[in-house]
Amino acid sequence: MRVGLLTREFPPDVYGGAGVHVEFLARELRPLVDLEVHCWGEASQRERGHGVVRHRPWSALDGANDALRTFSVDLAMVAALEGRELVHSHTWYANLAGHLAKTLYGVPHVLTAHSLEPLRPWKAEQLGGGYALSSWAERTAVESADAVIAVSAAMRQDILDCYPALDAARVHVVHNGIDTELYRPDPATDALRRVGLDPARPYVLFVGRITRQKGVPQLLRAVRDIDPAAQVVLCAGAPDTPEIDREFRELHEELSRVRDGVHWIPKMLPRPEVVQLLTHAAVFVCPSVYEPLGIVNLEAMACGTPVVASRVGGIPEVVVDGETGLLVDADADFEAGLTRALDRVLADPVAARRMGEAGRARAVGEFGWDAIARRTAALYADVLGQA
Template identity: 30%
Template sequence: MTYVKPRPGRIALVSEHASPLAELGGPDAGGQNVYVAQLADRLVRRGHDVTVYTRRDAPEPPTMVRTPQGVKVVHVPAGPPTAVPKDELLRWMPEFGAYLARAWRMTRPDVAHAHFWMSGLAALEGARGTDIPVVQTYHALGTVKKRHQGTADTSPPERVDIESRIGRRADRIIATCADELSELVAMGVPRSRISVVPCGVDTAHFAPVPPAGRAPARPRRLLAVGRLVPRKGFDRAIKALKDIPDAELLIAGGPEAPLLFADPEAERLRKIAFEYGVTDRVRMLGRVPQEGMPHLLSGADLVLSLPRYEPFGIVPIEAMACATPVVATAVGGHLDTVADGVTGRLVSPDGSADRELARIVRSLLDDPARRARYGVAGRTRVLSHYTWDRVADAVAQVYGELSTGPVLSGVAR
């Protein structure tokens, strides 16, 4: 393979429920929105013509919006122009796919990249009868969700079967971690058609923030970040706090702080804190704006990321980018991102291991030199593996390998 000067390509990103324009923190607005927005931005910076197709979920925005970076976001009329939980959107994917087919007949993309399984269904329908290559990134797999949530899984019953069919029909699958790769192979997706490209982090934004002046005396600070849903494991952090003296736990996520008292998961966590006698050491912050996250992460002694399962997990690499060590459950993408004993510690996802979790946290809190080493190593690891520029280059490499015309990636086959 030889390097040649890449040409600008026309790239369609399909993200049916996760708009790059959405405000983060809602029930269906999180890591996928960030991924699509950052990937689109980096591809545009490389000279590509990028259009993101997302479902219209409000009547106000125009059909096409161009971001300040130059990304075109098309609001596809599929279903009602109102917010609908993503698990209820399957019925409108044929309508979404038909819109893509019409749009792509008029302006053919060089590659279509679908994000989430329902987007894959729409993208394959849009590309039907053409030679447009379709790349699929699942972001989360129904097999994993069903395994961990059981009857609490609200996904459509057809999800697992559809995901398997998408995996066999798409030209290439991009997995975000080695754990997902194994899951896809077990689903029957040929290993030869799977590429592993991790998620990324904005290392200019997520960077160490030095304290302003002399820090006042305070308890040692633990921080947990994420949507307020049971699988994120905030309850484990609260329970472990009982055995971690002189430490406070901050939980960032969920609705705005004034609305936390109406949030069912926040209420459940408050009851657990009361039951374990740590109410006075648990602070729920609610939604923290993105601009405030680097300061919050940098000010923590440790970041706890304790989900029961996690497709990739963006919080650990955001913390590492801010040079803050991480204690994370050994699941999903955490197995790739957190170098155990180098940038943080991996712990069992088993809730019965809370005393071991507390012991590990105490040992790190009592060893500031080790925390400092972990922090430096974490920042270095993120800069080496998880910048959005590296992610965009790797994704463009996949596009280039599939392009039937001149290459997109700059690598000739």
């Protein structure tokens, strides 16, 4: 089975959950299918021989709207996909490539929805008129795909709500996964010392992009009032727009004036250092206002850390309220609810340890990438059998 996997992000250029998903899915799919990954980046002849083909936006579009530059990458991908029996696209950045390959070569198109453009209106800040183009590309690809994979049951319902013309029988739930060998408790603390953390004080940890989707402004306001003994660690970078970047910096400065122990890490840390930070955090916080699943919660759980997260999207399918962490309603009381939940975990280290152990067990037992790859390959076979 010759499969083309289409994505924007692929190592070493991974900055979000979709990129993490594709990285590990590709690794586990390789023994099961003849896999060729098409992604963004500078082309490498060596990688082409190892099943990775990188494409960059056309130089004639340098400085143009990002949606147009994305479409140029999609066209380059399509031209390189001849001979593949099935294509599988991830995110709107590659969906159009999947749709055009289906149309040009007459092969099935499987699409994994990691998020939905109609549910992210703030993307208009980032893309301007390009948001209309990204929305068009996603709708066209979703409604025409032979199969659509939702990363959670909540995401499946969102897909059907946003795209009612889509046949529900073509939408399948295959959860995101976690490598519990890479993400596991690490007793080392050298990464903490490099960041400047006080090992004698507990800390609240956030890891994510600076975007409205991740609820970063709400978090910065919520942690003002948590236990003053706790440190706050923000592994936050890649702002979507200058506006959200400026808002983050202003809120960070305000927070740093009213409490000590605030640490902002704006760069992407190597995975081993992130694992250390996750391991030793008193609590991990995920304040997303929209989240189809949230791989980062699985990463924290796999490291044995309790999670405080918003009760949105697919997060309740990962974080079991009162067992592996606490869920907070993303309503008018959201910020105060985050404060209360974080203080509750910080105040009871014994219960926090118990939730962390339960989270690790759940990550290992329910979300292994090997099983997810097998389910994905089985879906490929079903789709090819129906073609």
